Amino acid sequence: MIKGPLRRPSFLSRNALLMIGAALVAVMSLGAVLAPWIAPYNPNAINVNAMLLPPSAAHPLGTDALGRDVLSRILFGGRVSLWVGFVAVGISTAIGVALGLISGYFGKLVDEIIMRGVDVMLCFPSFFLILAVIAFLEPSLFNIMAVIGVTSWMGVARLVRAETLGLKQRDFIRAARAAGAGPGRIILRHILPNALSPVLVSATLGVAGAILVESSLSFLGLGVQAPEPSWGNMLTEGKEVLGVAWWLSVFPGLAILFTVLGYNLLGESLRDILDPRLRQ
Numbered sequence: 452m453i454k455g456p457l458r459r460p461s462f463l464s465r466n467a468l469l470m471i472g473a474a475l476v477a478v479m480s481l482g483a484v485l486a487p488w489i490a491p492y493n494p495n496a497i498n499v500n501a502m503l504l505p506p507s508a509a510h511p512l513g514t515d516a517l518g519r520d521v522l523s524r525i526l527f528g529g530r531v532s533l534w535v536g537f538v539a540v541g542i543s544t545a546i547g548v549a550l551g552l553i554s555g556y557f558g559k560l561v562d563e564i565i566m567r568g569v570d571v572m573l574c575f576p577s578f579f580l581i582l583a584v585i586a587f588l589e590p591s592l593f594n595i596m597a598v599i600g601v602t603s604w605m606g607v608a609r610l611v612r613a614e615t616l617g618l619k620q621r622d623f624i625r626a627a628r629a630a631g632a633g634p635g636r637i638i639l640r641h642i643l644p645n646a647l648s649p650v651l652v653s654a655t656l657g658v659a660g661a662i663l664v665e666s667s668l669s670f671l672g673l674g675v676q677a678p679e680p681s682w683g684n685m686l687t688e689g690k691e692v693l694g695v696a697w698w699l700s701v702f703p704g705l706a707i708l709f710t711v712l713g714y715n716l717l718g719e720s721l722r723d724i725l726d727p728r729l730r731q
Contacts, residue, residue: 469720475713479706483529492520494527495678503696513698515688521698524680525706531681532710535596535665536658542600544654547607552638552646554608555615566612569605577602581664585673595674599661607653614646648725655718659711666707682707 482489491511498518506513512521554565572580580602588594618624619642627637668674669683677684682703689699 466720466724468716469724472713472716472718472720475709476717479529479710479713480533482526483533486523486526486530490520490523490526492523494519494523494680496520503692505696506698512702513696515685515696515699516692521685521702524685525682525703528680528682528685528703529706529710531592531675531679532662532665532707533658535592535599536661536714538596539599539603539661539665540654540657542597543603543657544607544650546601547604548611548643548646548650550604551608551611552615552643555612556619556634556638556642558616562612565608569608572602572605578664578667581668582671582673585668590673590676592675595665595668599664603657603661607650607657610649610653611646614649615642618642618645649722652718652722652725655714655721659714659718662707662710662714 496519498514501510501514501518502516504510504514504518510520510522512525514520515524550565550569554562581598584598584602585594588598619637624637624641627641632640665674665681666683666686669681670686672684672687674683675681677688685703686700689696689701689703693700
């Protein structure tokens with residue numbers, strides 16, 4: 452019996468999780484970006500005649516204890532969460548990449564000093580370290596982004612250092628040295644572009660982690676302050692009336708769940724695609 456040629460699985464079937472993650476990220480990101488145009492109400496508008504209304508045609512996700520529309524607040528709260536995620540990850544990635552490149556390329560005493568600093572930072576649970584620093588600062592969006600970024604660079608530094616240690620032994624780096632290229636040119640032109648794949652994956656996963664940290668800080672009252680909407684402080688408001696208004700906690704919780712899930716799926720799929728050892 453003659454069998455036909457085996458059909459290779461399609462891109463969608465091979466990367467279903469990537470598509471799901473990208474779809475979740477796209478939907479949540481578009482909702483946040485377009486919030487000023489698609490939100491049905493002003494997120495901070497108080498309406499005493501519409502307090503704690505359940506989901507309905509007028510208010511698809513219900514209203515809170517001050518009569519504010521939950522859907523509008525979730526959309527605007529997404530802007531805060533995503534902004535914190537991107538900026539905090541940008542700060543941590545910049546610090547981690549710079550220190551990882553320097554540590555891996557120069558080695559010896561420089562490597563020892565930087566890596567011992569990483570070890571010291573890793574001795575402290577990251578969330579409690581962030582919590583301790585935030586507690587001494589005025590609660591603000593800028594402080595949250597800065598603290599999360601400055602305390603989250605260690606993993607990126609170790610990834611980039613490992614990549615740099617391998618790359619600097621390659622023939623094209625030896626050829627660049629023989630041609631007279633200095634350390635700065637070699638690091639920026641030859642090593643950095645070849646070390647970005649794990650950084651991209653780490654940054655994607657880091658956005659999810661930063662969103663969770665911001666939501667946790669806001670839930671504890673140390674993050675975004677009322678009346679500005681944030682998924683974390685919406686959860687805080689919802690827990691006070693959980694028995695009579697379940698939608699105040701469920702819908703912000705689902706927004707956090709879908710956003711974090713989307714970035715995690717996207718990051719894991721990118722790792723599988725970019726790492727040749729996992730494609731075998």
